[in-house]
Amino acid sequence: MHAHDLLPRDTPVRLIEQDGSSHPDEQYPTPSVERLTDGYRHLVVGRRINDQANALVRQGKLAVYPSSHGQEACQVAAALVLGAEDWLFPTYRDTVAVITRGVDPFEAFLLLRGDWHSGYDPREHRIAPQATPLATQLLHAVGFAHAAKLRGEDTVVVALCGDGATSEGDFHEALNFAAVFHVPVVFLVQNNGYAISVPLSRQTAAPSIAHKAIGYGIPGRQVDGNDLAALLAVLGEAVENAHGGGGPALIEAITYRMQSHTNADDATRYRSDEEVRPWLERDPLVRLRTWLTAQGALSEGDDAAFHAQAERVATDLRAAINADAVPHPDDLFAFVYATPTPQLREQSAMLAAEEAAR
Template sequence: MQQMTPSDPHALLPRDAPVRLIDEDGGATADEVYAMPDADLLGRAYRGLVEGRRINDQANALVRQGRMAVYPSSHGQEACQVAASLVLGEHDWLFPTYRDSVAVIARGVSPADAMVLLKGDWHSGYDPHEHCVAPQTTPLATQLLHAVGFAQAAKHRGEDTVVLAMCGDGSTSEGDFHEAMNFAAVFHLRVVFFVQNNEFAISVPLARQTAAPSLAHKAIGYGMPGQRVDGNDVAALLAVLGEAVDRARDGGGPTLIEAHTYRMQAHTNADDDTRYRERAEVQAWAARDPLLRLRAHLTAQGLLDDAREQELADGAETIAAALRDALNTDTDLDPEDLFRFVHSTRSPQLEEQWRQLHDELERSGSATAGGAR
């Protein structure tokens, strides 16, 4: 694809229809710009889909068992999650949201560590620098500013690091989204903005988020290219995201990618999605399942058989079992940690608050001689 610049405004516009390389029945669809990923990459993507689906199911079960506080499922969006991980190089960075646990795990974070935030034990359970994955964020769009700042710092250091910043359609209504897009374009940063448009921001439908033809059309207002892609077609996602990452690394600047997908389950376990959408709508999207689509394609191409399918299922079950074991272990928490890491030197106000909490714990019999635990 040609390098797009603000001097060629028509080239900044997305396609009228999302890019698709595999149809809903698993058949290949030729595209004049984007090539089908090779068999090895598609095989790795399918493994990621199988594992991601099992992780989603296991996490939902752990919530019902009281072992996790909350879980925002990405069931049905696993293609976006897996592709976001696979297109990045070893030293590129991922900036995820609260719904992107599968993408975080696909980047090498252990499932147990990825769930620490959602269990409610800590702000993040992994070292961001070890995996090149920023902590998952719950406030909408704040991670986009962090991603842009990180990309600016990498540019100052002379690095070719590409940053992939993930968000949902609801985040595009936030001021942070505008600020991040504008800054990235003005300073020509190596950032790929990846919007998973799953049709709902909790209970608010897309029609109440924007009047634009698509979310990808917002890109031209900042002077960067936008593209639309079928978010349930992992092959198309790999091609479109991969091109945007390569373009950024080669100095072409940022890109906005909108993936059209669907949130198959409730926003979280605390949400009743039957209050704002019809079951028929959900069922219509079930036929577009990204896992089933790629399975059909690989099987038709002779790249997947029953033995390989069982091998992948067994591997996914091993991951789920490890996640169960980890979250079925009670965590020994120290209440003083709430105050210990706020500042390098604890302020008088924090010290006073800690003493109040410590005294309450002592009175309740929860404090020990070595501190409150």
């Protein structure tokens, strides 16, 4: 591959314009209407999950929630491009991606309620635990994919991170190892403009995050992160290429964090309403709904049915979160080591004795 083939275009790949009109691209065909209709359904569910989670935080039912409101297209696309044998390595903000991949919403929220580090079975869903430390999951993703390659397995890993994670050393180490050893990992950077309060301009002097790929000898691509069609096309090509032995790729999705970093953050302290306002018009749900309606693929009845499904998901999640959790003290010791240490066995016995004496 020539050096110029590694560089991203001057503008992000886009297949559907902000106003919902088509934007044909010679390199990336627009996904089928059927696939985009299903993708829109997932977007509707994802948006409702984000809104419900924010309400649960305000009610004290969740410890914290990093919303992906406005970034749902990145979340949905990351899950939908994966094959049955592929793996997803998400961050703390990627709950919608985890649920789109098939995890029960309640299990996905156990981490955010503070019950478990991961409330779902990673092996069952082929999703690594959601990572809170920045960029650590990228190294895990590369190691996992490298091991799968050594075993001769046809497994591709999609590793998610934000723009803030690209300032971490783990980001460099992961991309460098993946490139040198030709590991089948697709790195998706959701560039939402901020690492908490730190803008992208204070994180990198590069023309874009995607331009960093050439330094590792891998292709870098930049895509409109609020255009589900473009995301499916660009990510899908990268995953397919990795399955074919083409190695890793770095995809930068240009999106925006519409809400605060988490419920513990006040975004008005470092950005203005004037900055946020234009992104309201770039809403990925509105854009895709407008396009599907123009194609005659989405009726008012279809849209109502998708929103009804999303409301059922939110209702079930709300009921499960509001139910009282029954703690099991033995769990303090059961999942620390495969073979408990003498100290853990001693502590477990002491707790059991205290419980029996009550």
